[in-house]
Amino acid sequence: MTSLSRREFMKKSIAATTAATVGLPVTKAALAQARNAEAGWKWDKSVCRFCGTGCGEQVATFEGKIVAIKGDPDAPVNRGLNCIKGYFNGRILYGEDRLTQPLMRMKNGKFDKTGDFVPVTWEQAFDEITAQFKRVYKEKGPAAVAMLTSGQSLVQEGYAAAKLMKGGFRSNNIDPNARLCMASAVVGFYQTFGIDEPANCYDDFELADITVLWGNNMAEAHPILWSRATDRRLAAKDSRIINITTYRNMCSDIADLEIIFKPNTDLAILNYIAREMVQRNAVNMDFVNKHCVFATGPVDIGYGMRPTDKFAFPAEKDTQAQQLKHTIDKYEAIAQRRKEGTVAETAKAAPDAHWQISYDEFKRGLEPYTLDFVAELAKGDPDESLNAFKNKLKQLADYYISGRQKNILSLWCMGVNQHVRGVWVNEQIYMLHLLLGKHGTPGNGAFSLTGQPSACGTAREVGTFSHRLPADMLVANGAHRARTEKLWKLPAKTLNPKVGTALMVAMRGLEDGSVNFVWTQTVNLFQSVPNTNHWLKAARDPKNFIVVADSYPTLSGKVADVILPAAMINEKWGGYGNAERRMQVWRQRVNAPGQARADVWMMLEFSKRFTLKEVWGELPLPGLKVDGFPENKMPSVLEEAKKMGYNEDMTLYEVLFAHADNKKFAWPDPVAKGEDNTVVKLLGDGWFVEKALFEEYRQFTVGHQHDLASFDEYYADNVRGLRWPIVNGKETKWRFSEGNDPYVKPGEGYNFYGPLLKATGTGDLDGVKDATPKPLPGRAKIFFRPYAAYPEQLSKEYDLQLCTGRILEHWHTGSMTRRVPELHRAAPSAVLYMHEADAQARGLKHQDLTWVETRRGKIKMILDTRGRNKVAKGTIFGAFFDEGVQVNQLTLDATDPLSLEPDYKKSAAKVYKA
Amino acid sequence: MFSLGKYDALTYTDSRGGCRLNYDGGKRERTHMNMSGILVVAKPEQCEEVAAALAKLPGIEVFQKDVESGKIVIVQEATSIEQEADGARVIQQIPGVITVNMVYHYFADDPSLKYPSSETAELSSY
Numbered sequence A: 001m002t003s004l005s006r007r008e009f010m011k012k013s014i015a016a017t018t019a020a021t022v023g024l025p026v027t028k029a030a031l032a033q034a035r036n037a038e039a040g041w042k043w044d045k046s047v048c049r050f051c052g053t054g055c056g057e058q059v060a061t062f063e064g065k066i067v068a069i070k071g072d073p074d075a076p077v078n079r080g081l082n083c084i085k086g087y088f089n090g091r092i093l094y095g096e097d098r099l100t101q102p103l104m105r106m107k108n109g110k111f112d113k114t115g116d117f118v119p120v121t122w123e124q125a126f127d128e129i130t131a132q133f134k135r136v137y138k139e140k141g142p143a144a145v146a147m148l149t150s151g152q153s154l155v156q157e158g159y160a161a162a163k164l165m166k167g168g169f170r171s172n173n174i175d176p177n178a179r180l181c182m183a184s185a186v187v188g189f190y191q192t193f194g195i196d197e198p199a200n201c202y203d204d205f206e207l208a209d210i211t212v213l214w215g216n217n218m219a220e221a222h223p224i225l226w227s228r229a230t231d232r233r234l235a236a237k238d239s240r241i242i243n244i245t246t247y248r249n250m251c252s253d254i255a256d257l258e259i260i261f262k263p264n265t266d267l268a269i270l271n272y273i274a275r276e277m278v279q280r281n282a283v284n285m286d287f288v289n290k291h292c293v294f295a296t297g298p299v300d301i302g303y304g305m306r307p308t309d310k311f312a313f314p315a316e317k318d319t320q321a322q323q324l325k326h327t328i329d330k331y332e333a334i335a336q337r338r339k340e341g342t343v344a345e346t347a348k349a350a351p352d353a354h355w356q357i358s359y360d361e362f363k364r365g366l367e368p369y370t371l372d373f374v375a376e377l378a379k380g381d382p383d384e385s386l387n388a389f390k391n392k393l394k395q396l397a398d399y400y401i402s403g404r405q406k407n408i409l410s411l412w413c414m415g416v417n418q419h420v421r422g423v424w425v426n427e428q429i430y431m432l433h434l435l436l437g438k439h440g441t442p443g444n445g446a447f448s449l450t451g452q453p454s455a456c457g458t459a460r461e462v463g464t465f466s467h468r469l470p471a472d473m474l475v476a477n478g479a480h481r482a483r484t485e486k487l488w489k490l491p492a493k494t495l496n497p498k499v500g501t502a503l504m505v506a507m508r509g510l511e512d513g514s515v516n517f518v519w520t521q522t523v524n525l526f527q528s529v530p531n532t533n534h535w536l537k538a539a540r541d542p543k544n545f546i547v548v549a550d551s552y553p554t555l556s557g558k559v560a561d562v563i564l565p566a567a568m569i570n571e572k573w574g575g576y577g578n579a580e581r582r583m584q585v586w587r588q589r590v591n592a593p594g595q596a597r598a599d600v601w602m603m604l605e606f607s608k609r610f611t612l613k614e615v616w617g618e619l620p621l622p623g624l625k626v627d628g629f630p631e632n633k634m635p636s637v638l639e640e641a642k643k644m645g646y647n648e649d650m651t652l653y654e655v656l657f658a659h660a661d662n663k664k665f666a667w668p669d670p671v672a673k674g675e676d677n678t679v680v681k682l683l684g685d686g687w688f689v690e691k692a693l694f695e696e697y698r699q700f701t702v703g704h705q706h707d708l709a710s711f712d713e714y715y716a717d718n719v720r721g722l723r724w725p726i727v728n729g730k731e732t733k734w735r736f737s738e739g740n741d742p743y744v745k746p747g748e749g750y751n752f753y754g755p756l757l758k759a760t761g762t763g764d765l766d767g768v769k770d771a772t773p774k775p776l777p778g779r780a781k782i783f784f785r786p787y788a789a790y791p792e793q794l795s796k797e798y799d800l801q802l803c804t805g806r807i808l809e810h811w812h813t814g815s816m817t818r819r820v821p822e823l824h825r826a827a828p829s830a831v832l833y834m835h836e837a838d839a840q841a842r843g844l845k846h847q848d849l850t851w852v853e854t855r856r857g858k859i860k861m862i863l864d865t866r867g868r869n870k871v872a873k874g875t876i877f878g879a880f881f882d883e884g885v886q887v888n889q890l891t892l893d894a895t896d897p898l899s900l901e902p903d904y905k906k907s908a909a910k911v912y913k914a
Numbered sequence B: 001m002f003s004l005g006k007y008d009a010l011t012y013t014d015s016r017g018g019c020r021l022n023y024d025g026g027k028r029e030r031t032h033m034n035m036s037g038i039l040v041v042a043k044p045e046q047c048e049e050v051a052a053a054l055a056k057l058p059g060i061e062v063f064q065k066d067v068e069s070g071k072i073v074i075v076q077e078a079t080s081i082e083q084e085a086d087g088a089r090v091i092q093q094i095p096g097v098i099t100v101n102m103v104y105h106y107f108a109d110d111p112s113l114k115y116p117s118s119e120t121a122e123l124s125s126y
């Protein structure tokens, strides 16, 4: 075949397969031709590695390479479709700059912090990493080392890293980048339901009559879910989509109602809707009385910044001071029923404290949130009239209160979570649905979406957070530690009861000297955390040692001491869990290039370099003060370990991983269907690592409301992931409601059985009146949370609100280089969206090169006043994906004080011509 | 020796799922064929216009359309993945387009498909 005819042939085949996949008519001959085009290929199921939607795909290999990817028509999530990001799934393995060798900073043949990167062997890399780890660990103990992982880590990788850190090194300093996107959602779940993860599922997209997006640009962040939502909108004439956002985005094109609000005023809008429910008698009192309690917590909780300005840049000090003292502004005064100008002190509050209140108190809290007040506070577009905005708010309330026969689905993601009061907003959205009694049933619910492909499955469910153990258990809970020690066969008191460093705390630790060793996996933290100028410098401090395991060079790699080349998705066995509790798996299909290796192998190899006596003896742990533990240290558990049959010269590899139970899972295994397993081959001792670790992890889940199916069940040909809890072979679509959730007994109707935080004191809006814990079994909490301002308000100097986020076009440079070729490479710059009028006022025009400056740094960006993200006056928007444009040098590292998740969306900035 | 000094031109995978393959786009990938089967969903009443606009785009061939549902099947051909993603973005901005969904992506390194250089130039001129 000539080149041209082969191309035509391929094209026709692809068209036929595409049409067939999406259900359009295709002739038999065309399909047969399509099959011919794929002669010799091997197709198998896999999962998209990009977002939390969790689209299923089919991956074709031919002669040891991936040659094609298609949306899996049998995958219920995406039914054959992928979004544009799907393009990258296959080719991402074959970028020219894949890391294929360990690299270490060297001078004169030895590691040197000031040296250049030189390729080294794995052995050399491990020797140096181990020596550095032991240096820090011996001197300062488990609190000075940290492992920072990812919501893109595979389930088994997360499990191995968590077990090694917590069970082996007795350090809770493991935290995922999911801290940066989902932590607020998690605390919202814990406080409201006592258990993590959504009650709803994607089936609701076709069942909802009204879909409300709360600060969630689904069209770009979750495109396939968006296509399900828009399909529904087009198919069901009476259905509606409402887009509540701080700037006009693509979702507005289809939305029936668009509400542009000022940052942080979502808190007030939600209370307005709740107030309307009360006023219009729309509260489902029967449901509320049977299944809920009302609750609230302290108001002055700060902004998750450090309580000292010792490390702040001079320009940062005024913002930093807000952490300790905040002056109540005129809107907060009304919203919180206090006097304008009051100085609120935050130092003493326990942000996560909360207590039960009466329904009357709850109503009293809502009282100030009238339409007039909220409209004036929340209107986000200066060009919109107050009346028009009021009408929109009223419509929004009407939609929520549109009666029993209408199904309503509320959706959110980063916009709510990356928010200095993100936990509160999560809780308020549950508030609306609980007041209506519309949650966790077909088509009805408050559904927290997720950004990363396994933020749910790995980071949250396996528990790679500094406060968590597998299956929703907590390190601070003695019974949970005991259960974990039993399943992991560890001596009692091996596990550390003190919550470890959350991600932001670990970064700050590098700067303040409390953390000296950091290993990152599948995460580019020195680009993705806010306020990076601090941490970039700290990484290069001679006392600190940074290991970056990744597949491509990143900014984090640039400031590392050792770079380890990591295998990627289809180069290893693994699984991801998406936002609807669906765990999905794939096989290793191709070999990783060069010496790139799977993260799980790195963890296991590393564990071979530690004997029990190095880690299970007495260890310093400054600040430890917990019943049953000595002060400021972890006790030796070596004697106990000996009684259990261990000896102190055994390695962590033997004790934690290659133990007899795991070795029962032998490789090869028929489930492989002829595919390879590089991890097993490299370890060389014949056990099926990924299967054994999965089955070990699964024991935590079964019978504990998180039941996973067996490894082999997920690999069955007809399975495209299963939604847990999976009881008696049946998956669960909706949790907590009778008939849907196997943990709810007949006659209960609902049971919010989540076990955490299920007894609190009681009080009123102002505080606890009776601290005696009052149990609330089977009930969810309806929180009253007041409006609160964000810390860095606009000033004369910094007069624009900088919001950051992700947008599609910033992933690749084609669009950018085409627009401004002369700037390519010379000054690689991403786009800053600004309103035309704001640009004019500064003497700027579309495509000008500008400086964007905050108290923390300044960067160059190209102005865009015509993009499809149409910001309101006073707001600017910059994406953080461009490595040439470090937007996070600008962002404030304030966090939600409960979740410690940063708020990337509200930094005060100024913009001027470069 | 590998150097991270020349950082600007390096490829990376970022922490949240984004990725960049390389800055030069397709220039290094002459024998690389990227062909994608794409489902464009248009507002049904604008289906014909959208299909007509699609047909005018370089590297894109319209194969099938269903006016009732607004579904249009196209095959896009490009010399690099950036170009493809970029093309998809152009499609997204055609008035009347609701969603652009990738269904099938073929990207073999196939020497038999070597592009004559003139063709490369044409294909990269989005």
Ligand code: SF4
Pocket: A048, A049, A050, A051, A052, A053, A054, A055, A078, A081, A082, A083, A084, A085, A086, A222, A223, A224, A225
């Ligand atoms: S919607 Fe998310 S999971 Fe689906 S193809 Fe796009 S990036 Fe991948």
